[in-house]
Amino acid sequence: xxxPAVLTHPESLKRPAGPSEYAKDPVNAALSKAExxxxxxxxxxxxxxxxxxxxxxQQGKIGGFLHLYVGQEAVAAGTISLLGxxxxxxxxxxxxxxxxxxxxxxxxxxxxxxxxxxGCSQGKGGSMHYFxxxxxxxxxxxIVGGQAPLGTGLAYAVKYMGLKGSxxxxxxxxxxxxxxxxxxxxxxxxxxxxxxxxxxxxxxxxGTSQERSTAHPGCLAKRAEGYNMAWDVINGHDVYEVRAxxxxxxxxxxxxxKPTVLEIFTYRYFGHSMAxxxxxxxxxxxxxEYREKKDPVLAFEQELLREKVLTPELSQKINxxxxxxxxxxxxxxxxxxxxxxxxxxxxxxxxxDNRGPKTTSRGTxxxx
Amino acid sequence: MAVISYREALRAAMREELKRDDKVVIMGxxxxxxxxxxxxxxxxxxxxxxxxxxxxxxxxAGFIGLGIGASMLGIRPVMELMFWSFSYVxxxxxxxxxxxxxxMSGGLINCPIVIRGxxxxxxxxxxxxxxxxxxxxxxxxxxxxxxxxxxxxAKGLLKAAIRDNDPVYVMENTILYNDKGEVPDEDYIVPLxxxxxxxVGTDLTIVAHGRAVITSLKAAxxxxxxxxxxxxxxxxxxxRPLDEETILASVRKTHRAxxxxxxxxxxxxxxxxxxxxxxxxxxxxxxxxxxxxxIDAPQIYCKRMEDQQLPDVxxxxxxxxKVLA
Numbered sequence: 001x002x003x004p005a006v007l008t009h010p011e012s013l014k015r016p017a018g019p020s021e022y023a024k025d026p027v028n029a030a031l032s033k034a035e036x037x038x039x040x041x042x043x044x045x046x047x048x049x050x051x052x053x054x055x056x057x058q059q060g061k062i063g064g065f066l067h068l069y070v071g072q073e074a075v076a077a078g079t080i081s082l083l084g085x086x087x088x089x090x091x092x093x094x095x096x097x098x099x100x101x102x103x104x105x106x107x108x109x110x111x112x113x114x115x116x117x118x119g120c121s122q123g124k125g126g127s128m129h130y131f132x133x134x135x136x137x138x139x140x141x142x143i144v145g146g147q148a149p150l151g152t153g154l155a156y157a158v159k160y161m162g163l164k165g166s167x168x169x170x171x172x173x174x175x176x177x178x179x180x181x182x183x184x185x186x187x188x189x190x191x192x193x194x195x196x197x198x199x200x201x202x203x204x205x206x207g208t209s210q211e212r213s214t215a216h217p218g219c220l221a222k223r224a225e226g227y228n229m230a231w232d233v234i235n236g237h238d239v240y241e242v243r244a245x246x247x248x249x250x251x252x253x254x255x256x257x258k259p260t261v262l263e264i265f266t267y268r269y270f271g272h273s274m275a276x277x278x279x280x281x282x283x284x285x286x287x288x289e290y291r292e293k294k295d296p297v298l299a300f301e302q303e304l305l306r307e308k309v310l311t312p313e314l315s316q317k318i319n320x321x322x323x324x325x326x327x328x329x330x331x332x333x334x335x336x337x338x339x340x341x342x343x344x345x346x347x348x349x350x351x352x353d354n355r356g357p358k359t360t361s362r363g364t365x366x367x368x
Numbered sequence: 369m370a371v372i373s374y375r376e377a378l379r380a381a382m383r384e385e386l387k388r389d390d391k392v393v394i395m396g397x398x399x400x401x402x403x404x405x406x407x408x409x410x411x412x413x414x415x416x417x418x419x420x421x422x423x424x425x426x427x428x429a430g431f432i433g434l435g436i437g438a439s440m441l442g443i444r445p446v447m448e449l450m451f452w453s454f455s456y457v458x459x460x461x462x463x464x465x466x467x468x469x470x471x472m473s474g475g476l477i478n479c480p481i482v483i484r485g486x487x488x489x490x491x492x493x494x495x496x497x498x499x500x501x502x503x504x505x506x507x508x509x510x511x512x513x514x515x516x517x518x519x520x521x522a523k524g525l526l527k528a529a530i531r532d533n534d535p536v537y538v539m540e541n542t543i544l545y546n547d548k549g550e551v552p553d554e555d556y557i558v559p560l561x562x563x564x565x566x567x568v569g570t571d572l573t574i575v576a577h578g579r580a581v582i583t584s585l586k587a588a589x590x591x592x593x594x595x596x597x598x599x600x601x602x603x604x605x606x607x608r609p610l611d612e613e614t615i616l617a618s619v620r621k622t623h624r625a626x627x628x629x630x631x632x633x634x635x636x637x638x639x640x641x642x643x644x645x646x647x648x649x650x651x652x653x654x655x656x657x658x659x660x661x662x663i664d665a666p667q668i669y670c671k672r673m674e675d676q677q678l679p680d681v682x683x684x685x686x687x688x689x690k691v692l693a
Contacts, residue, residue: 088441090437119474120474121472121473121474121476122474122475123474124471124472124473124474125472125473125474129472129473131472131473131474131476131477132476133440133473133476133477134476138437138440138477139469139472139473139477140472141465142464143460143464146433146460146461146464146465148433149429149430149431149432149433149434149436149437149461150433150434150436150437150440150461150465151437152430152433152434152437153433153434153435153436153437153438153439153440153441153443154437154438154440154441156434156437156438156443157437157438157440157441157442157443158441160393160419160438160443161441167437179429180429180430180433180460180461183427183429183430183431183433184430184433184434186425186427186430187424187425187427187430187431187434190425345509346475347470347471347473347474347475348470348471348509348510349470349510349512349534350470350475350478350480350533350534351532351533351534353475354533360528360531360532360557360559360560361512361528361532361559361560361561361609362559362560362561362562362609362611363560363561363562363563363606363609363610363611363612363613364561364609364610364611364612365512365561365608365609365610366509367610367640
């Protein structure tokens, strides 16, 4: 069997971590000191929220799956920090980081994990199904790649309404072999839709490495060429680089109504989900290497310390506050009530939840 | 009142809703330039242009999913499936995404999409193109399913579906497309979840939906003429929501029930209807409930045999006489 071609990694990923060559990119140079601190704070909050989740999961309070984003923070942080009021986003099941980035509260996010009625989906969605449509965040989807056509449809709607906007459709590297993703690629390009497909490539589709799962011409993003779409590869450990290159794709979406595929190289420190013992398919040394040398939160902290935007004291304060906020959210989730048995049959149909004089549907719709 | 075909009634519903609401978009394979694989959308491209009437590639998971996503932002897509059988390649979108998103978001998102197209056997095209998925889809809370049998119902139900704020799946029947019937000239809808007594009778209730209604009406006529039996035919029209009251009221009157559908018998719509009758009108029954469904096999290609596989008038008459015995 032919070996896959050498990966087309972004140049910056091949060099040892150091000052970002994208610090002076216009979108980054335009950031005020306060905005840079806010961006770092958001990354730190994602990190501490998720680390608090691990403890709650280990206490047996989170059911089902828990897919952690630790290690991938710069992807959500960099891309979402660029979005405006007509830009939308949708993702797969590794969805906590995106939720916190769009401004969801730690309380509602934590309470959703423990299945409480105070959760963002009132305990009906769980970890994989966060939604905040008021913040243009359309989930949180459990089936690999199933969100790609939906996001393409959101972009279609934006264009239909004549708005200058876009939809960012996030997926993992495992999603690129799903038919729904390819159908979405084709439609996005065929109809010139303002979509940015963001492939968060953390190297493993669950426990199957990219080399064992995917035939590709050098990198996953290059598949875009088959659909006549623009593409780029990004070092996902450098939030400045994520912002700089995503900004180009956003401009393409806004100005030309054209789609882009971005492959962002990143890494997750924990298993596919907490149910994954993470012992069979990768080396502990590999994880250690990424944690120590490429950590995106640490790298951005170092960057901002060098820029004298952050001081060690301020950084410590930000991290302590994020930890305290996560602790409080854990208590909130613990103390919140469960949904009731009556709640089980609510939120199924809009027409049933909003019955009034104009309601036309009748008959039995929930069966005994 | 104009007399128009079932096909024209569907088209009129779409035309009127396209005019009423500029968020309504018709989308599907061959719906625009080709004028529709079954000509249901004929002329709409010319009248409304390519922004409103959109040809899609053969890509059901992609374009149905796209429609669902667009509906979440307030577009009201009316998606045509060339056959409901093709929904099977888009099942994740149709069930997991359209059917669950309101629930999983705790009511934050709704999905006002309509998916329509023919879902029937009897056209000599073999098993893959002859599925009747109304029972499969209606078994998912979050989804609504309707099956019109007449031009009047086709137009009224489709208009109601387009105005509804939940996903509504309209299952038509190619064999009925040329059937004609009276349709009012003025605006009307047929509310979802309201059955229709298509024929009034006193001795036996036949419950049916879709083309089985037409078969049952013909059988009722024979039963009256040749056997002196007065048969009431209840057309469900809507599978979910289901008009339980109309079914029960009829059974309370006739005390006998025959359930007819073109589905296969196992887990068909009528399995649910039979359960309903025995649980809420058991004491009213003077005889066991009988069912007539398609013969339980993948749809056979041979036309002569397929006609026998589906419920036909003779089989309905025969089974009715058993219930009446």
